[in-house]
Amino acid sequence: MGAEPTAHTQASLPDEEEALLRALDLSFDYGHGSVLRDVALTVRAGEFVALVGPNGSGKSTLLKVLLGALPPGSGRVELLGRVPGDVRDRWRVGYVPQRPSLLSEVPATVEEIVSAGRLRQRGWWRGLTGSDREAVHHAIESVGLGTLAGRPLNELSIGQQQRAFIARAFAGEPALLVLDEPIAGVDAESQRRFRDSLVHLIRAHGAGVLLVSHELAAVADVIDRVVVLKERVVFDGSPEELAARGVSLGVHREDLPLWLEDLG
């Protein structure tokens, strides 16, 4: 990352170089009761972390704070080793929003949407080069939309649309990929594609992944750590350790949030 340690990154934790994303003692409230309390979370390079929690557990708020869309009430956030607002190479953070309300008013093709993922590499005012186009096509292929690249998004299924947004994040060749409920209600074929492309990103590119989702069955076998959030972190460990606490990502896939209620 090559970032000079600054005042707020001085009191460092172990694995400073490896941590792509780190929250420490993070608290937040909207002014009426706390939403997050003393949250600690780390995502390292090559690591697949799943963030789960019942509805209203503060997951969305946590993501906003981690990505710098909201300032932390107290505590610290480091994104690529810096305070989120100071991150220069923002394009190294890939983001797949919760299924966006984005049903394009004007038709836009998969390729047009995914190309946006390359805008930040060399400056948004420059045109796309050959290597940009290659990365775009590679990303589209990797989510299995190769034959649909020229199709307008609003002619695709929800699962295919979501894969296009995942490809947009992939196109930027991110070091850290953050996904907010990307596969809610998505078909099995899309879920399998989704799993394979995440594995590729982690193993071949050494990226770190933070996935917020209730539906973890499709990726259960490749998750390194599960973090359970209920205002504070009530569990942080491997899926096996979670199973030892009585919650299995596979067996309890139908109503995972319900099973998580009993943790912590």
Add this chain to the structure above:
Amino acid sequence: MIGTLPIPYPFESAEAQRALVACLAVGVFAPMIGAFLVQKRLSLVGDGIAHVAFAGVGAGLLVGVWPVWTALVFAMIGAIGVEMLRLKRKAAGDLALALFFYVGIAMGAVFASRAGDLELETLPYLFGDPYAVTWTGVATVGALGVIVVVSMRLAGRALFAVVTDEDWSRVAGLPVGVLSMALAALTAGVIVAGMRIVGILLIAAMMVLPVASAQLVSRSFRGTLRLAVAIGAVSSLLGLTIARPLDLAPGGSIVFVAAALFAAVALAKRTAPRALQQEAH
């Protein structure tokens, strides 16, 4: 001064040819900006800014400054104001718009009535008068066109990302605020440039109607943009061609043609056999 080109009626005179150039410019540049506004789901923002421009016209008449300058200042402030309210989520997009819309038209009416004859002075701005456009006016529209085209070349891709998915663009590190303000400023520029040509009340229609037609048949954003520009130009040409022999208001005729083209495209799309549509894939 440029000589008169040998074009047949109704474009035989120098003033008719200037009107044609000016109207074609509006037909080309208005939808270019409009496509981004429609994608942003702010189709009516052009109308709101046009009403603020009207306040500027009134202010110009009142203080004795060329109303185009004051309209430009008001429209810029209005456009950026609406955008700031929207970005800071102080008010929903359409509510912010409504505020500027009504205050603008009221200010315009009050200022102009203080300045003198409300109807006589403001009519050319409200409904446009392309035959009164001077070569300086044509040159101004041309200069604005260059700014629009250069801006689109530089920022078109990023603007597309921002108007399509603002939250994602912010996380991706695109300068959402700057790009949104630039789009607002371009909108204001096009409105003020088109104000004397097709009128304050109709210029915004040229930002939206050609795009509405194009998106019915096009399958990509780029394709929609190009087709909208073509439809805008055709609307201007046809509208102006029928306006003079039939003694119709040129601005109204152009917008009417644009609306008729939309109806025709929508109807053709509905009645076209499905097989044909599938083939277009």
